[in-house]
Amino acid sequence: MIGASAVSVRLGGRDVVADVGLDVHRGEWLAIIGPNGAGKSTLLKAVMGLVAHRGEVTIDSRPAAALKPRARARLVAYAPQSPALPPDMSVFDYALLGRTPYIPYLGRESGHDRRVAASVLDRLDLTELGTRRVGELSGGERQRVVLARALAQEAPVLLLDEPTTALDLGHQQQVLELVDRLRRADGLTVVTTLHDLTVAGLYADSLLLMAEGRAVAAGRPAQVLTEALVGRHFDAQVKIERGPDGRPVVHLVRGGP
């Protein structure tokens, strides 16, 4: 559904992403993991066409570069790691921005667009906040509002950059479960960066481990989340066990490096 081959991004005179490829089928969930500064966010931006890059990105087997911006936006929705939020805009209007790819340049939202935005807010428990100004929200509320905007886009591919960093445990689960359900019900294809390795291993079908701009490991969670790989690339001492469902659980070891 979404693929990239040999993607490289040069920023500030060095290769922030170097020769990375990925291939995610319809309905799959890929989590990109790696230490801070590994190039995860930049890779997502390259896939989204937001930074100049080498290599090819394909969406639904078509070269992304050949797609018009609106057509691309109907296929791929993106929620950035640190979104720019217009402080005076209401939460509802902000979610409604997700409908932009369906609205003519000088047109305005239809009743259907408004219903979609309202139902997405409802699914994320945000209906009550609908009339609040975006600038007045807490960090976790903001993160869910940004997700709502991306979901309102109703695109078959969802790129989420650290969607859970500001969320408490319950909301983390709510967001991830929602994305998981959408993926199962509507065949949504999901690519997220996730800094919590256990969570990444729990929800994703496959993991891509990046370090210093390169893809250093890829595969099923159990293949990537090994004590050797995590220890080496995160410079951390960890213990990895099987969880109740057989997926890896990453523990920090006290007194590590």
Added chain:
Amino acid sequence: MTTQARPSRARPAWVASALGVLAVSMVAGLLDGAADISPWQVVLQAVDWLPFAHVDSGLAPVEQGLLYELRLPRVLVAAVVGGLLAMAGAGYQGVFRNPLADPYLLGAAAGAGLAATAVIVLLPSAEGSVPIAAFAGAVGGVFLAYTLGNTAGRAGGTATLVLAGVAVTSFLTAIQTFVQQFKVEELQRIYAWILGDVGGGWDQLWLVLPYAAVSAVLLLVHGRMLDVLSVGDEEATSLGVRASRVRFTVLLAASLATASAVAVSGLIGFVGIVVPHVVRRLAGGSYRSVLPLSMIGGAAFLVLADLVARTVLAPAELPIGVVTMFVGAPFFVGVLRMTRRAVT
């Protein structure tokens, strides 16, 4: 859901009250100075001017003439200029995502000032062409800044554009100062032009009306696009919007509006910042309401400013730019104080 599912256009109540304020200001602007005319007669007379409407205002032909030839064009020019400047300010603020952006940010004022000064000093016989020269100068100034900004920095970026505007403004102002030294005796006329005047009469109104109408329509239809731009270029792109194209169109329309306003009225400061800011405080930040309400509010503000300019020192007249700055400067400081938190 029903309460939220309303579109974020300007609410009718706000539009109606803004129009009400504008109507009252215009009647007050027409009325001033004519001691024995009642407001009601002015209203009747205004209705009489409308096509196909005939009512008897009870005014003598001399009074009608005074209203029609002097007051009416003056009030209308003030309204058009105020509306254009306020909208242009709102447009620039949307493009630069900065509530303190000003219609003169990209060199429109300096370009117009240089061109007007050049005509007054170098072509004194062609004084009638000052508005056209100012218009061309304003457009030229913005063009220069835009070209410079896009060649010096990343195409379509805003930061270099602002810096280019600063550079163009100081460069053109330097030339203007140089040119005006040639004829020091014209300094007063140059300053009178710079400080603004809306008393140009019907000719000047007709001169700018086509440009004013085009730019106003262009700006008004871009309200939603400016809302999309407010999430930043990257996210706007991810929503399928070509941010640099929207920015170019809005800048073009706002600069045309500014040039039209400058051509008939000289450099009237602060309207473009004060009015959109008040609108935003009262009616919310969506450009779909900020643009139309700024247009109406700017018109009312400048009609009232002109009224003050004509009356406080009557029979002498204050330059209208002095009045707007007198209100605007303290307000500007207030805005700076209130937004300090967001800037630092």
